[in-house]
Amino acid sequence: MSTRMRSADRRRLLAQATRDIILTEGEKAATVRAITGRAGMPLSSFHYVYESREEAVREVWPLLRADDSFFAVPELPEGTTMEDVIIGMVTSWFRGTAAEPLKELGELELFVHSIRTEELRALPAEFQSTYEELVIGALENAMEQLGVTALIPMRSLARMVLIVTDGASKGMLVNADAIQPDELIPPLFSGFNRFFAAVDPA
Template structure:
């Protein structure tokens, strides 16, 4: 077996373990996520866990990386036609909400993991990484909007980024609590209009 093949094998096992960790977390919560439970769910020998991850902390990071990539790809998928700023924001917030609606169990599992990482001294670095990664991903998209449309924001871009994140997470969290589709959709529209109003104008 070549080194390249071994590398692929490790990556494939890592992905299996991430899939399994998400499934265990979704079904049983953070307390159910043990190395034995994860490897059993993945159909791998227990020793495979430490072959791929030094501990549960890097596994949890891999889970959050997976979820963040998915969330950003969904929320900021390139539009088929050109959208104005309010429509861009509406599209992104709606996509984020749709992802929560489509798989509420996983959404709740991720919320639990992030909350747990903020409280656990051994995982506080993970919590900080998750927040910075989220901010960086959204900031990149807002910077693209700003450049493409010649937007002049009335407030610092960093404030817009944080407001978008707080709004998206807040709408999804409220929906998870009440499952009120109509109210969530209405909130998306109002929020998009309010955030778009922070743009003084554009060259578009």
């Protein structure tokens, strides 16, 4: 690898290598040696780019946000309700995490490591806010299509969505067969249509 590689490129490659190791082999496997090895760089190059291993781990967080297609709301057929939308969103997200359990485990390891590590402590909350915004954006898209308005704070709705997705994902890691999403997710959001009302046509 050319020693003339630009610093920003090296930084990006090392961050991606850190993410790849965490999401496949786990957080503890992401040593400086493993990171540089995966990035195809000499071990000694690491500290020209990052002060510490934790600084590289910090840069993994924004890289996690690559595939949030679960939050994309399709064109909704006639008769769809917000309850249908929420159940569909949580179920499709759950199926996505269940399809990649190692990735989900790696994200959970990154989460607990960051909470435990002083210099990374703030990241999970920032990340959670981003997630809440994604859920709110998706719900608002659906609400506009359905011509309804929310009767409770959007953030509360988003947090309930995230409570169920996080809890179901953890359950899936324990026992993949225990969480049958079509059986366990709809009852938790049943009745949520009461939190929405038709917008008065102006």
